[in-house]
Amino acid sequence: MRIGKIIGTVTATRKDERLVGFKLLLTQPYVNGQAKGEPLVAVDTVGAGIGEIVLYATGSASRHAANKPQSPIDASIVGIIDSIDVAD
């Protein structure tokens, strides 16, 4: 999984029906305390909100997270991070 920050949302009225009902969260990789790089759009499976630091999974793992193994999902939020402890 990678660490990301929820920086926004995406709205798509016309979309694959298996995406209906999921929040589509704009999620930016979060490295060394900084959000940077290309954001991706992940479906929310844990009730994440704007500004939160999260764990996200990509690929087939993300479909298991959403309990939709036959869907077009390739990225999901799978946890909300409380703390990141980096060893000295």
Next chain:
Amino acid sequence: MRIGKIIGTVTATRKDERLVGFKLLLTQPYVNGQAKGEPLVAVDTVGAGIGEIVLYATGSASRHAANKPQSPIDASIVGIIDSIDVAD
């Protein structure tokens, strides 16, 4: 999923038969309001057109989008984006 812009189309007369009947859309990653980086070729599953900003999926997710799990598809358009709302 990632955000892309449809910048063109690709024609291939000789191709895997499981690609027949799909529009092949040249799709460029779209980051911070700008299309940039290597375009990929995605099959259209939602009726997307030139110039539209879309959601695309890659890998096995894209075959589920196309309802062709046993096909050579590795990228599909899965939604047409109405709005991207980035938090302040």
Next chain:
Amino acid sequence: MRIGKIIGTVTATRKDERLVGFKLLLTQPYVNGQAKGEPLVAVDTVGAGIGEIVLYATGSASRHAANKPQSPIDASIVGIIDSIDVAD
């Protein structure tokens, strides 16, 4: 799928038996009319030849292209491109 140019071939006498019988094509990503970046080795499933501009698929999609879902293939040529039409 991505767009590539066939720039050569690879010969490997000792290889996984499931690769026997496939042409192994050296395929370089082709972006903005230019072949560049690390070439990969894709199996040919459409009769592609040197110098042609092709569509290639990676990952499990490429095994479906080759009709060998249980093989070590992770890249296949899946189409020969006639034209790339980029919108103005």
Next chain:
Amino acid sequence: MRIGKIIGTVTATRKDERLVGFKLLLTQPYVNGQAKGEPLVAVDTVGAGIGEIVLYATGSASRHAANKPQSPIDASIVGIIDSIDVAD
């Protein structure tokens, strides 16, 4: 697999239930004797600890490592490295 260094841990109280019970290890790619690049969060399947140099797998391989093929896991520690021998 890739080589990484365990540089820390991540705590996430709210997460997919299939991640419960796994240590979530912050793992940085380790190249030429140096940890560098974006760290990822891998589940521990071998009893790895802070500072150790490890082998990690990504994608569906990581779910097999964790014996959880239907889970949201996309990265796992699969070995603790004793030595890396580079030929002269």
Next chain:
Amino acid sequence: MRIGKIIGTVTATRKDERLVGFKLLLTQPYVNGQAKGEPLVAVDTVGAGIGEIVLYATGSASRHAANKPQSPIDASIVGIIDSIDVAD
């Protein structure tokens, strides 16, 4: 598949039991006659040795190569390259 050079070996006493019995080969991408970039650790399925130029597969393809579809393997050597012929 990609082209790599075997530059060394890795030893890991404590590892997933499904990796036992495989040689773990340090494999560096080999581009334009030069080994460069982050090496990965691939299991050997063809009897490759130090210094050889090889074909390697990643992802689920690599597990088929090793005939271990339920294992943590995500990279395998699948061929030993005799020659790379680049067209003029």
